[in-house]
Amino acid sequence: MKKIMVTGSAGQIGSELTMLLRELYGNTNVVACGRKTKPSEKLLNSGPFEIVDCTEGGKLAAVVKKYRVDVIYHLAAILSAVAEAKPALAWNVNINGLYNVLEVAREYNCAVFTPSSIGAFGPSTPADHTPQDTIQRPNTMYGVTKVAGELLCDYYFKRFGVDTRGLRYPGIISNETLPGGGTTDYAVDIYYEAIRNKKYTCFLKAGTFLDMMYMPDALKAAVDLMEADPSRLVHRNAFNVTSMSVDPEMIAAEIRKHIPEFKMEYDIDPVRQAIADSWPNNMDDSAARKEWGWAFEYDLTRMTEDMLQVLGKKLK
Helix, strand or coil, X not given: CCCEEEECCCCHHHHHHHXXXXXXXXXXXXXXXXXXXXXXXXXHHHCCEEECCCCCHHHHHHHHHHHCCCEEEECCCCCHHHHXXXXXXXXXXXXXXXXXXXXXXXXXXXXXXXXXXXXXXXXXXXXXXXXXXXXXXXXXXXXXXXXXXXXXXXXXXXXXXXXEECEEECEEECCCCXXXXXXXXXXXXXXXXXXXXXXXXXXXXXXXXXXXXXXXXXXXXXXXXXXXXHHHCCCCCCEECCCEEECHHXXXXXXXXXXXXXXXXXXXXXXXHHHHHCCCCCECCHHHHHHHCCCCCCCHHHHHHHHHHHHHHHCC
């Protein structure tokens, strides 16, 4: 049975991915790691947890050695909006942290999953049907760290044979964990506010199209990629994956099918709007479909139904 370590396990993706991995591979075989954020009681009580900062390579190595880890899901990261406010922190966590993980993986023969992002693209990237292999000239620190991370993972595979794999995630929408400083956060907040107050003030303008994905599909994509036959992987790292391309008005319209009185206003955040404007409208994920069978299960309609149903019970 695989022995797995998850960094950033208390984050938006990590908190749910850790629980799925424990369900698939056994609670004691998945060690959750976090820096400061306290994990949920469910995560804390269901399996091992270690306080680890990914910028401290020695501590990472100690946990890998202690639990005989052979797969690392490296999710610890500083997200886009926070990265613009704290670029030095973003570089330290997103690049130096990844370097430490890859070095530990090289030494202890671990496979590594590392998420990239639509943020790895920039204003000169083709905005529609963005190819798997294309121009990547991001103008944000977050994007710079993601491009560098993609290249670093490719290097460690080609130079040292480390089994690195990764996805370019779009915006992730979850009914479990709140996001932490991303440009696509509105697509989560809008559902909470629709139920709580039947209104929402959006920080991105109408007509801002971005790729999105519901959390169950994001988790499935990560596991499916790590379980894929390596001989089929031409790209290995930074596969484009997406489920839907939507703007705020489309989400609001879908919510009104269930909450007719829902209203949305706009108060544009210039920083996050500029970031969103530099990202693709929609990505071409045909490489992921061909190389390891990627397919999403949730479109906007099905996701909205599930979000409102789950949050409706949760927020009572």
